[in-house]
Amino acid sequence: MGTAQPPAGWPTTTKPVIAVVGPTGSGKSDLGVELALALDGEVINADAMQFYRGMDIGTAKISVAERKGVPHHLLDTMDVTEEASVSAFQAECRAAIDDIHGRGKRAILVGGSGLYVRAALDVLEFPGTDPEVRQRLEQEHEATGLHRLQERLRTVDPVSAERLGDARRVIRALEVFELTGRAFSSFMPTREYFQAAVQIGLDVDRAVLRDRLAERVRRMVDAGLLDEVSRLDAVGLRRGKTASRALGYAQFLRVLDGEADVAVASEETIVATRQFARRQLTWFRADPRIHWLDWRDPGLLAKAIEICEAQVPVI
Template sequence: MDKQPVVAFVGATATGKTALAIALAKVLGGEIINADSMQFYRGMDIGTAKATVDERQGIAHHLLDIYDLQVDASVATFQTLARTTIDEIRSRSQAPILTGGSGLYVRAALDTLEFPPTDRALRQGLTAQVEQEGIGPLVDELRRVDPASAQRLQDDRRIIRAIEVHRLTGRTFSSFMPKRQYHPDIPPVVQIGLSIDRPHLHERIEQRVYNMVEGGWLEEVENLQAHGLELAPTASRAIGYRQMLEHLSGTISLQEAIDSTIVSTRRFARRQETWFKADPRVHWIDPQSDHALADIIRLVESS
């Protein structure tokens, strides 16, 4: 029997991936797999735009709310979970529908992707070095051994990881980046990219942030703060949650937190667009078109 195609909705935040994925699942008979790394966390609902139970309209959703805040999300673990879930959904003759804006997670599910080794002791030593000397010496080392990563990486944590990989393997961190080639067990695949013109997308992002605040986001963050959000290795870095924590600490006003969240989300959206538009396998559509869903169905049926 032919396998049901995996449909992956990709693109920038606030383009309507979740709503179209649910609409498609209702038409095709599908189940949705979350590929948004921050929607893995229980309690992080409003600020991650996680679909509510009502919004899911009875469609099965997988890999939502699978972690406590203290868990450090792993792309390698997600790859295993996502591929197992794809197989299970196909075994029920349903269509697996992957949706989310975390580009590396989408590619981990779909593409041939090799994961470099880790060494906890080495990473702890590098982290201690940064705490004592700053990130400068590691940046200098990275420029010598992996100029491409040195130019691309800005975050201290990822720079540490790049040095760890090189010291362990002798290979550059960038050499482990995936090729745009589907894993043999995954096809057929249809990737649907949602694209909205930049000014309109900026408006949607701004409105969504205000809607989140009006919907109780600050209260959500207060509750998560009581459960250790500030010390969470991955969850604490989520856009907007950091700003709301700063507001709760008295560092910035609520309006400053909102404004910073809007700016950070717009920047993130640009990075998402750059990531996904570099992939020639993505079929781009306007989600605001009256025939968007019909266009998607035709693409899936012709795969």
């Protein structure tokens, strides 16, 4: 892969933003901390569920001790009743990057929420919203079902209709079309960096990861996941459109409701987490700009540093 000069408009004195990506359970948080210690950096969280205060056990949120003194940004910034927004994250993340780089440090983005990573790194425009349009579409969904909305979306935006299968995203796609006259798919990001960046991907052994994710869920349960869900339920977890869908939390709310026992909820969480990890791998594998490294390589940190310190090719 050859090297090239950054396009016009990119900073010429600031080193690239570093992003550590990959599936859940692959060790991104640990590598992010080690890179920050080695490169005088600070970490920015790009895991959407780790924005939420109190969602610690079920999100495997890195503890204060595990941060080893490295500043972490965009952790614990929201209540569970608030809805996460990719566009808001984009603005907050880019402000954090500017602040970190302005102090001569390295910004290190860490997380597996693919669209949030793309929003931070890539040229990506977000269309506006209209509460009245959104409410009308939500009421229509309740009255007629998802199938009718999908049929309508197929007539105005067949690309999105093929990609989107849940009500929230179908409603959003229809809302965007009503407001802009443009297909929702036309707003999807291109693989063009907003500013100089380098991405490190953690390449996993899938069989080993499957076992590791199952064991991690069991440790979460032993550490008090049900109690954490119960505490958050008391402060409005169910009202949160984003937080209530988080892996583990949705399953263990069913335990509180008497619809499942801990064993069933644990197994459902393991299955859902494995499925999520597969989707993450599919998402990140589609990006040819990512430098993949073996997650269990003893020389992982050294190889990651070498990539981060090299001149970054423009793709």
